[in-house]
Amino acid sequence: xxLSFHFLAPQTFRFFTRPLSRINTQQSxxxxxxxxxxxxxxxKGLSALDLKSGEKREVxxxxxxxxxxxxxxxxxxxxxxxxxxxxxxxxLKLGVLTPEGRLTCAWHGACxxxxxxxxxxxxxxxxxxxxxxxxxxxxxxxxxxxATIKASRRNPNVQCxxxxxxxxxxxxxGSGAMxxxxxxxxxxxxxxxxxxxxxxxxxxxxxxxxxxxxxxKSKVEWRSQDWYESASISTVSDEVxxxxxxxxxxxxxxxxxxxYTKLILASGGTPKMLPLPGFKDLSNVFLLRTLPDVQAILxxxxxxxxxxxVIVGSSFIGMEVANALSSNNSVTVIGxxxxxxxxxxxxxxxxxxxxLISKNGVKFHMEASVDSAQxxxxxxxxxxxxxxxxxxxxxxxxxxxxxxxxxxxxxxxxNSAIQLEKDGSIKTSExxxxxxxxxxxxxxxxxxxxxxxxxxxxSLTRIEHWxxxxxxxxSVAASIAKPSVAPKPFIPVFWSAMGSQLRYCGxxxxxxxxxxxxxxxxxxxxxxxxxxxxxxxxxxxMQMDPVMSYSAELMRRGKMLxxxxxxxxxxxxxxxxxxxxxx
Numbered sequence: 001x002x003l004s005f006h007f008l009a010p011q012t013f014r015f016f017t018r019p020l021s022r023i024n025t026q027q028s029x030x031x032x033x034x035x036x037x038x039x040x041x042x043x044k045g046l047s048a049l050d051l052k053s054g055e056k057r058e059v060x061x062x063x064x065x066x067x068x069x070x071x072x073x074x075x076x077x078x079x080x081x082x083x084x085x086x087x088x089x090x091x092l093k094l095g096v097l098t099p100e101g102r103l104t105c106a107w108h109g110a111c112x113x114x115x116x117x118x119x120x121x122x123x124x125x126x127x128x129x130x131x132x133x134x135x136x137x138x139x140x141x142x143x144x145x146x147a148t149i150k151a152s153r154r155n156p157n158v159q160c161x162x163x164x165x166x167x168x169x170x171x172x173x174g175s176g177a178m179x180x181x182x183x184x185x186x187x188x189x190x191x192x193x194x195x196x197x198x199x200x201x202x203x204x205x206x207x208x209x210x211x212x213x214x215x216x217k218s219k220v221e222w223r224s225q226d227w228y229e230s231a232s233i234s235t236v237s238d239e240v241x242x243x244x245x246x247x248x249x250x251x252x253x254x255x256x257x258x259x260y261t262k263l264i265l266a267s268g269g270t271p272k273m274l275p276l277p278g279f280k281d282l283s284n285v286f287l288l289r290t291l292p293d294v295q296a297i298l299x300x301x302x303x304x305x306x307x308x309x310v311i312v313g314s315s316f317i318g319m320e321v322a323n324a325l326s327s328n329n330s331v332t333v334i335g336x337x338x339x340x341x342x343x344x345x346x347x348x349x350x351x352x353x354x355x356l357i358s359k360n361g362v363k364f365h366m367e368a369s370v371d372s373a374q375x376x377x378x379x380x381x382x383x384x385x386x387x388x389x390x391x392x393x394x395x396x397x398x399x400x401x402x403x404x405x406x407x408x409x410x411x412x413x414x415n416s417a418i419q420l421e422k423d424g425s426i427k428t429s430e431x432x433x434x435x436x437x438x439x440x441x442x443x444x445x446x447x448x449x450x451x452x453x454x455x456x457x458x459s460l461t462r463i464e465h466w467x468x469x470x471x472x473x474x475s476v477a478a479s480i481a482k483p484s485v486a487p488k489p490f491i492p493v494f495w496s497a498m499g500s501q502l503r504y505c506g507x508x509x510x511x512x513x514x515x516x517x518x519x520x521x522x523x524x525x526x527x528x529x530x531x532x533x534x535x536x537x538x539x540x541x542m543q544m545d546p547v548m549s550y551s552a553e554l555m556r557r558g559k560m561l562x563x564x565x566x567x568x569x570x571x572x573x574x575x576x577x578x579x580x581x582x583x
Contacts, residue, residue: 038132041067041149043140049078049133056103058083058093061142067149069131069142072114074101079114080133080142082152086110086119086126089152096549099579104553106546109467109493109505117154118186121490122179122470123207125222129154158185162232166191168480169250169258171240171411172266173197174206175466176444178222179473180264185231187481193232194258196250198239201291202228207466210288210320210402211497215295240267245417245437262439262480265412265426266473269405269445269464274312278373282383284398285373288317289405297321300398305329310386310396312370314340318402319353319498325400326360332394333357334386335366344508345540346515349528352542356499356524365392373399405464407446421448425462431487432476441476444469451509452583453491454555455537461509465494489583491552500524503548506538506555516566519544527572531563539572547572558582 044060051057051073061067068083070092085092085105094106101114110124117128129151132143148154168184170177173195181193197203204220214220228235238252249259271287279285286297301307305328311318314335322333337343339350340357354364369389373396376384386394407424418437421427426442427435428449434440449472450458471490478485496502512530519526525543529536529551539551550573554560557578561570 037145038143039145040141040143043069043071043142046140047138049073049135049140051078054097054099056093056095056097058091059140061149064146064149067146068152069144069149071133072097072101072103074099074114077115078133080131081112081114081117082128082154084152085124086128086153087124092128094545096546096553096577098553098577102553104546104549106549107501107503108495109503109549109552119156119474120488121493122175122467122474125156125178125182126153127156128152156182156186158182158227158231160185160190160230160232162190162192164191165261167260168193168262168264169260170195170264170266171243171250172264172268172408172444173199173201173203173235174266174268174444174469175203176266176268176469176473177264178203179470180266180443180477181231181233181473183474183477184481185233187477189477189481191261192234194234194236196236196238196240196252196258198237199290200237202235204291206289207495209291209294210317211324213294213298213321213324215291215298217291220291240411242411243415243418245415245440248439260439263441264473264476265409265434265440265442265446266444266469267408267411267446268469270408270410271401271405272403274370274401274403276370276372278375278383279399279401282373282375283381284383284396286398286400288321288400288402297398297400301325301329307397308332308395310334310394310399311402312386312399313402313404314364314366315344315402315404316341316496318400319357320496321400321402322362323357323360323498326357326362330363331361332363332365334368334370334388334394335364336369338367340364340366345528346530348515348517348521349526349540352521352524352526353498353502360499365394368392405445407462409446423448423462427460431479432472433479441479443472443476447472451507452489453507453537454558454560455512455532455535456507456509459509461507463492463507465492467493489556489581491555491583493548493552500542502540502542503545504538504540505548505552506530506536508532508537510537512537514563516563518566518569529561529563529566534562534564536560536563536566550577553577556581556583 042062044062056072069080070083072079087110090105090107096104104111111121112128117130129148201217202221208214242251271289307329309331311322311333322331339347341350371387371389374385376382409424425448432441445464448462451461475487492507493505514531516529527541527544527547530538541547
């Protein structure tokens with residue numbers, strides 16, 4: 001018996017050894033030359049393709065040091081593919097394989113099509129490499145190229161020479177923008193693409209800013225300038241000042257005018273400044289959104305460290321920055337809730353996070369209100385302390401504000417052609433089309449859209465998640481490239497680094513009224529299920545992979561356990577995954 005599948009040509013990236021921006025721009029299309037380069041490799045310790053349907057297995061490749069591939073059987077077909085997620089390198093053997101052939105990473109929700117290797121859901125940008133796999137003479141072999149096997153990925157097929165009259169303009173350079181421009185080319189769109197961003201760098205992995213405070217743009221930029229040029233994607237570093245929806249053009253601060261036939265608004269969020277005395281006037285008070293913000297924070301900390309750092313805000317940004325700066329600094333977090341992240345996660349789970357970060361020396365002032373920032377005695381232009389309303393005075397060499405973001409739609413506020421929501425966001429349809437405007441889409445932090453996940457019932461919601469923005473960008477790209485294709489539903493996923501890795505799926509636009517906690521919470525090993533009535537609307541987990549990813553797939557299928565079933569101790573990982581999608 002011989003099972004045969006296409007494989008793809010090599011490229012030079014090897015996960016975790018070089019940033020994505022250094023990926024070779026040579027595309028990975030299947031070619032005759034690639035076929036000539038492919039070699040036959042024996043799979044170690046396997047005499048037959050004996051996987052059961054729905055099974056996945058990581059195997060070693062003989063003759064290649066550290067060479068591994070993943071075998072996965074969907075229905076009657078066994079597939080061979082890259083063994084690690086192309087996002088952050090998680091072993092895909094730990095992921096979730098569905099009956100229709102979706103393979104979801106256990107860490108951050110990246111999803112791939114087993115049949116093609118293509119990305120189906122964020123945050124991965126690179127697809128998996130696929131390899132021909134077959135039995136021969138009592139052994140199992142794959143065909144592929146050594147570099148591709150080692151790289152555990154392939155390049156997306158985006159190389160293009162723009163042509164025709166279509167012009168897509170994307171305002172923004174974040175996750176949504178990146179998802180949109182890449183997916184447009186992957187979907188076969190041949191028109192012009194221009195991305196306008198006010199940031200002084202190409203699109204970056206913004207999640208690494210707060211979680212790891214990485215200041216080197218070469219380590220956070222997703223792609224190199226050569227990559228964009230090879231895909232005929234123009235990148236413009238400028239700030240949009242206005243949009244003329246009638247004439248279909250945008251204007252920038254530098255005086256540029258760019259026409260469009262399709263417009264994607266993906267301008268992201270603007271961090272909120274604390275409107276209290278001292279915070280706006282004193283230096284060494286920082287917001288965190290961009291690469292220059294991280295560079296400024298690290299500059300204030302200095303190489304010797306030993307600084308008094310005050311973090312205002314106990315939500316995700318504040319907690320991540322506190323964790324990242326805890327080494328060799330004195331870090332204090334100020335929060336208004338009884339426990340960090342109480343509004344989202346509840347007090348019981350929030351205290352788990354507080355305990356984790358406290359182990360790193362971080363101090364907390366909860367149920368506290370800030371009064372003002374006071375100048376340093378040595379330099380009146382710099383912050384020296386933060387005063388609380390109860391009279392507490394906290395020494396501060398620097399302050400980082402993590403109190404949320406507002407939709408970055410300043411360039412639309414006086415535009416009579418579009419009506420902004422009260423929070424400054426833009427109302428859209430399920431396909432992220434802006435109401436009342438033709439060929440205009442809004443995605444990411446600025447989009448308020450109908451949520452149809454569990455408990456959503458079409459409620460309008462705005463979700464500030466990296467994955468949501470990128471998935472929305474991919475959805476809009478598909479709508480533009482293939483207008484007849486219906487939007488693909490997805491469950492929101494995010495993650496955080498707070499002493500241990502938090503995974504979260506779902507959303508709570510209508511709130512939650514109950515929570516079931518499983519695992520060993522005292523050891524920060526838990527799964528928390530948030531319910532509205534009997535419906536599980538969100539799941540958070542630590543050290544319980546793949547509970548989050550599996551729950552997200554159950555949510556997509558309308559088969560998630562009820563709150564009553566979870567209270568009885570039922571395990572979500574023991575629930576079968578049906579093939580039918582319900583959202």
